[in-house]
Every structure is written in C-alpha cells, then in structure tokens.
Amino acid sequence: MTRLSAFAASVAAIALTASVAQADTFTIGLSNGWVGSEWRTQMIEEAQAAAAAWEEKGHTVNVVVQSANVDVPGQIAHVRNFISQGVDAIIINPNSPTAFDPVFAQAKEAGILVISTDAEVSSPDAIYVGIDQTAWGARGAEWLAETLNGEGKVVAINGVAGHPANEMRVAGYRSVFEQHPGIEVVNEVNANWDQAQGQQAMQNLLATYPDIAGVWVQDGMAAGAWKSIQDAGKTGDIAATGEIRKDFIDLWTSEGLNSGATVNPPGVMASALNVAVFMLEGRELKEPATAGQYGNAMYLPIPFIDSSNLAEAAAQLEGKPGHYSYTSALSIEDAEALFK
C-alpha cells in the first residue's frame, strides 16, 4: 500500500509541476447527463465555441465532454473519470441536486474547480453559475400581469411535478400573481415539459374555462399550448407566455401572437466556462457566489423577449434550424467584469 501511495504521490507531483509550467493551458471537463433535447446539444456546442474563443486571448482552453443518457451513478462516474484525467475544472449540468455532494468533495480534494449550471446543487464544494429559476418563473408572470392590466382569469401549465427547477418556477409565478388581486389563477396542471401534452392540457383548459385571459406556460409546452389556442380561434383574446426556439419565434412573428418569453439560454454553460477560466487564473469574484437556497449560486441575467424586441430575437435566429434556441452568454469581457 505504501509503495502504491508513494507512486501516486509522485504522479501527483509530476502533474502539479506540469500544470505550473503551462499556466495558460486549462482543461475543462463538461458533463451532461441527459441528451433528450436539442437545448442540451446547443448548450455543449456553445461551451465548446466559448473555449475556442479563448485562443485569441492567448489562452488554450481544452474541453473534454461526457454527454450521454445516464443515471445518477453514471454521472458520478463522469466526474470520477474527469478526476482521473486530471482536469482543472468540471462544469456539470447535474441530474440531481443533492447526490453529488460526496464526489464533488473528492474533486475539490483533488484540486479541481466544480461549477454546476442550469440546475443548482447542494454541495458546498461547488458553485452554481446559471439563471435563478424562481426569477425565471416570476419574469413571465410579471409580463402576463402587466399585459392583462392586472385583471383576469389565468391558468398555468407546468413541467414535471417535484422536479426542483419546476418547483422554483412555480414558486416564482405564484409570488407575482399574489401581488395582483385582480388576477385569479383558476387552474394549474402538469404537462411534463412535453409539447404534445402541453397542447392537450391547453385544449382541456380551454374547454373547461372558456373565459380565460392569460396562460403561464413553460418552455416547449408553450408551442403546444399556442397551437390549441389558435385551433380554438382565440389567438386575439388570450395572452400566453412563449418559448425561445426558432420555430416558435417565426410563428410568433407571422401570427402576431400576444406573447412574451423568458429566456433560459443554452449559453449558460458557455457563461460558466468563461467564469471558470478566470477562477482558474486565481482571480477573485467581486461578489462571492453566495446566493440561492444552497448559498453557492451566482445568478446570470435573464433575457426576456416580447413584442418590443421580437425582431431582434428573430434576427439572431436567422438561418438557424427550427429547433435552435435564442441564446445569450457572458462574453469573456462580461465575465471579466465580474472579477476584481
């Protein structure tokens, strides 16, 4: 055992000197545990592009990617593979909020920076760089309340009950609607972030409540809900939140929908990567990442699309495939501004 650990120590020593010798080269591991949507693919592609952009600044940022449909133990294996490989930082879109505490502790012990994005994690050994899902939920609700002048019946179509991001978003819109006594939430249903189920749910809601004025609906389900609204011939009578894929933005523009979309940009991982590089350089954040329920979050701005900037969003998506999402990310300069 002693010989083995001596061997391991010498290997670690060599690795250490190697990384000191080339301080401007960083290797960052990206882990994604679910490949069921184009959004995740775009997230990884944008992060890879962000890493490549560092070349101009004289830095070499290599990314290694593990992306597959895995369960929680499978994603823990991702992290362990990165530790074995000796990456400098790990950026993860985690499959569980709490299950990574032990393995992140091991990563930190190995001197690796861990950043989660898109979903917050409870580990004190990691930070979160991404949007505040509660604020995301609230932003769409504010738009809806304003558009309806604070009056009218509203329904909500949510994602997966019990999913942490869903619960935060629900808490977000509820807190806003509570401040508007004229807004009455008549029903809240779950359609599991599935476009077809969103469409079905909207049909049922329209049949049950013919007089609804507003719909608060998340992500891709919005395209389904709007389909039902159009089929019912109520396009002009209902205001509903929208989503950010090109297909929907095009429909929105051509049909003149009364919609507003809170953006959860796939660029969050690219933002996290730019933050990670500055942290690896040893720079300190002006404001330490202490937000959120776990006290380790740094929240990014949440863009919003409504009629005032719809044309701009459409222009960004010009020539992209229909499933491509409107995006935004911290540029290298934006990220640098966050550091001392």
Place this chain on the structure above:
Amino acid sequence: MTSLSPTADRNPFAAALERLPFLPALLILVVLVVLNGWFEPNSLSYRAITGLVSTYLALMMLAIAQTYVVMAGDIDLSVGATLSLVNVVVIVLMERWGGGGGMVLLACFVGILTGLACGLINGLVVAALRLQAIVATFATSIFFTGVALYVLPVAGTPAPAAFWRTYGGRILEIPFVFWVVAALALLLVLLVRTRLTLQLLAVGDDAQGAFQSGLPVAAIRIKGYVLCGLFAALAALCITGDTASGDPLVGGKMTLYSVAAVVLGGSALSGGKGTVVGSLVGALIIGLINSLVFFVGTPSEWQNLVQGLAILIALMAGVFVGRRVGQ
C-alpha cells in the same frame, strides 16, 4: 459447477472453464484494464481504482442479486426498483431519527428488511402463484417504484454526513469500499459452500428433474428471490453512501445493467449455469467500458452508440473465448 460433465477430461483449459465459467469474463476484464491504463494512465492510480470501486460497487451487488434468481432460471426485473425503495426508506428514516450512529445502523437494518420483504414478495408471486417471472417482476417493479415515490416524492433529502463520509473514507488507511469488497468476498465464499447455490443451479438446470428427485423447487426459488432482495438492499446502501441522498427513481436504469453484468459474467439466462464471481466481474466490465469510451476520446454525440457497441463486443468476445477454449 456441473462437474459431472464428460468434457472435464478433454483438455485442461476446458476443464478449468467448466469449473470456472467466468474465465473469459476475467480475460475481458484484464484487457479492459490494460486499455484503460493505455489511454489514461491515471485511471490505474490508487485513487481512480478506489473511485471505480465506489461507483460500481452497487452494480456489483445488484449483479450478484440478479445471479441468484438467474441460476434457478428465473429473472428479477424489480431489482432496480427494490434498490430505489431501500434507498428512500433508509434516507427518510435517517432523517426522521436524526443522524446518530446507532440510528443510522438501525435505519440500514430496516432497509435490509425492506429488501428481504421485496424479495419475498417476488418469490411468492413467481414461485408460489406461478406467474411468469419476467412479467411478474416487471409488475412488482412498478409497485415498488410506487411505494418509493410515496415514501419520498422528490429526489433530495441529504444523508447524514457521517454516513457518506464513512462510505467515501478510510479505515486503517484502506478505503472503506475495499473493506466492503473483502466482506463481500467472504460472504460469497460462505454462500457458495451452502447447499442453496447447488439447489438453485439444479432447479435452473432441470426444474422437473429437481422436483422429481425430491427437491422443494418452489421453496428453493423463493429463497433465491429473498437472497436477491438482500443483495439489492446492500446495493442500495452502497448507492446511498455514494450519492448521499434519496432518489425514488435512482435504480430504474440499473435493472437491465444487472442482467447484462450477469450474462457478461458467463451465466446463462436459461438457468443452471452461473457464478456470482462472474457477475461481479461483469459489473466491472460495464464500468470499465463506460470509462474507456470516454478515455479514448469518443466525441460526445457518439458516446451512447459506442458504449452499446462495446458491450455487444464484450458479449461476443466472451462467447468466442468460451467456445475456443471449450473445444
């Protein structure tokens, strides 16, 4: 196991294979270890091997669980759900009772009882009610998942730090998981020497014959399922140690991996042929394939595809080696 086979005196390799049907799997394991070390030398470091064992100990346990029913020609598609249920039961009890040492042990004990109960239910449904194992255990898996969701509706709820720090920590400078492996080896050696293993294989080989020679076939199959439940519960304790939290769906995807590990380890799904050591090796093969796919630098969009292909290749290699040596 079936030492009466006439092939025993044909050649020494065939004889060895007859006694130790997991040899081809062991060979594949060695090849995978070498390949992993070739593409990522750090993957053979002490820390990386400790990590590999911590990650795949649960799958090893689950593969062993599956082996005890597969030996008798049965199958258990509810091992993953059993694992999830035990995981949430243990987590919820540890939270209710506080994180004290005695209470943590008691919660683990209740977890093991839960696993045994799941195994007993499966055994009764399959062997006493005589429902087809594959569908009956599929149904009980949905039932167990339902119970797990009732116990803990949302993934989360942290385990007491003492619990996961023990699992990820060291005792006398040796990682805790290695102690578990040693205890497991001892337990397996003891179990192999019991009559039950032989009886399960006899039932799997020829249930009718076993019945006619006076073996209590139904009781033996039920015991196999109970043993399966026990090891699924142990797997759940490993998962709980490695993830430090509860998740009512954590084991769902592990069921078929456990079946794959059993087959990779040289057991026949038709029963009558199988070793727990083989299944243990099979689980490690799956783990090493997953790491290798990454270490060779497979682009992310191909990782699932390559992983599936690699498991198929390992399966074919096992059959090929087995046939070659067996001739």
